[in-house]
Amino acid sequence: MPANDAHAHAESPALRVQFDTEAQQKDASTLGMWLFLITEVMFFGGMFLVYTVYRNAYPGIFAIASSSLDVYIGAANTVVLLCSSFTMVLAVRAAQLGQRKAIILFLILTLILGGIFLGVKAYEWNEKFQEHHVPGSSFHFEGMQPDEQAHAQLFFSLYFAMTGLHALHMVIGVGMLLFLIRQAQKGRYSAEYMTPVDLGGLYWHFVDIIWIFLFPLLYLIDRHLKG
Amino acid sequence: MSEHIDSVKTYALVFAALIAATVGTTAVAFVDLGPFSVVVALLIAVCKMLLVALFFMHVRHSTRLTRLVVLGGLLWLLILIALTMGDILTRNWVGVPGR
Numbered sequence: 553m554p555a556n557d558a559h560a561h562a563e564s565p566a567l568r569v570q571f572d573t574e575a576q577q578k579d580a581s582t583l584g585m586w587l588f589l590i591t592e593v594m595f596f597g598g599m600f601l602v603y604t605v606y607r608n609a610y611p612g613i614f615a616i617a618s619s620s621l622d623v624y625i626g627a628a629n630t631v632v633l634l635c636s637s638f639t640m641v642l643a644v645r646a647a648q649l650g651q652r653k654a655i656i657l658f659l660i661l662t663l664i665l666g667g668i669f670l671g672v673k674a675y676e677w678n679e680k681f682q683e684h685h686v687p688g689s690s691f692h693f694e695g696m697q698p699d700e701q702a703h704a705q706l707f708f709s710l711y712f713a714m715t716g717l718h719a720l721h722m723v724i725g726v727g728m729l730l731f732l733i734r735q736a737q738k739g740r741y742s743a744e745y746m747t748p749v750d751l752g753g754l755y756w757h758f759v760d761i762i763w764i765f766l767f768p769l770l771y772l773i774d775r776h777l778k779g
Numbered sequence: 780m781s782e783h784i785d786s787v788k789t790y791a792l793v794f795a796a797l798i799a800a801t802v803g804t805t806a807v808a809f810v811d812l813g814p815f816s817v818v819v820a821l822l823i824a825v826c827k828m829l830l831v832a833l834f835f836m837h838v839r840h841s842t843r844l845t846r847l848v849v850l851g852g853l854l855w856l857l858i859l860i861a862l863t864m865g866d867i868l869t870r871n872w873v874g875v876p877g878r
Contacts, residue, residue: 590852638794768820772808
């Protein structure tokens with residue numbers, strides 16, 4: 553973008569020529585990110601809707617199938633993800649204060665916690681393959697009639713689709729964190745300009761919110777039945 | 780920037796509340812509340828979402844336009860779920876034996 557002499561200010565990442573003030577540019581960036589996140593809400597919303605329809609249709613089967621998931625691993629992973637959100641918000645705060653080393657430190661911590669979450673998820677999926685709880689020709693859920701098997705497959709289809717889509721977002725988030733860490737190391741972010749860190753934080757917290765709903769809906773259906 | 784910078788203490792308190800809510804929702808899932816167990820689970824999840832959105836995502840410091848967009852988005856999600864469920868629940872399209 554060529555610098556415009558009619559403008560008093562020089563072109564910088566903190567203030568592009570099309571904006572009057574830094575605050576205006578920051579507000580525009582934040583609004584744009586939220587609009588993107590709302591499209592993501594609707595994207596995941598469709599899956600939550602399908603989940604609602606079929607859980608309402610087959611509540612008993614969904615409860616039994618849900619009880620086969622390990623609730624303690626799920627809860628522990630939720631805590632890991634919440635910890636990563638905490639370190640992410642501290643990275644954004646460090647960026648607001650212009651503390652370069654702290655930004656890098658907290659982003660790396662967030663990256664490690666995100667990696668742990670994905671590792672645990674991979675372990676859980678592997679268990680599903682061993683238990684034949686993956687939808688398909690070899691699907692088998694212990695002690696269910698053939699028609700009930702089909703409904704249990706629906707639960708596990710939704711389980712894999714929803715946690716899979718969530719994990720995909722986590723992988724994208726990990727790529728985003730690597731980029732932010734690299735840029736922060738180059739000294740691109742300061743108290744005046746830290747919009748990418750801020751928006752990256754919004755994305756990371758959004759992915760956290762999706763999991764906040766996935767955990768009770770997938771892992772915690774009528775747990776008391778199992779005793 | 781002229782924006783608000785929250786204290787580490789604020790974030791730590793929100794984080795502690797989120798962890799407590801996670802432990803709480805897991806524990807209460809083992810209690811037989813009948814049809815209300817899903818209501819309680821969703822209420823806790825919504826509270827956690829509000830904490831993350833308001834504090835971690837800075838919605839409480841956001842401009843009115845941003846808040847309007849966030850609320851508008853959630854409203855559309857509600858329409859998606861409410862209208863579809865209104866249809867599904869009144870027509871017996873799924874969950875009927877043989878279909």
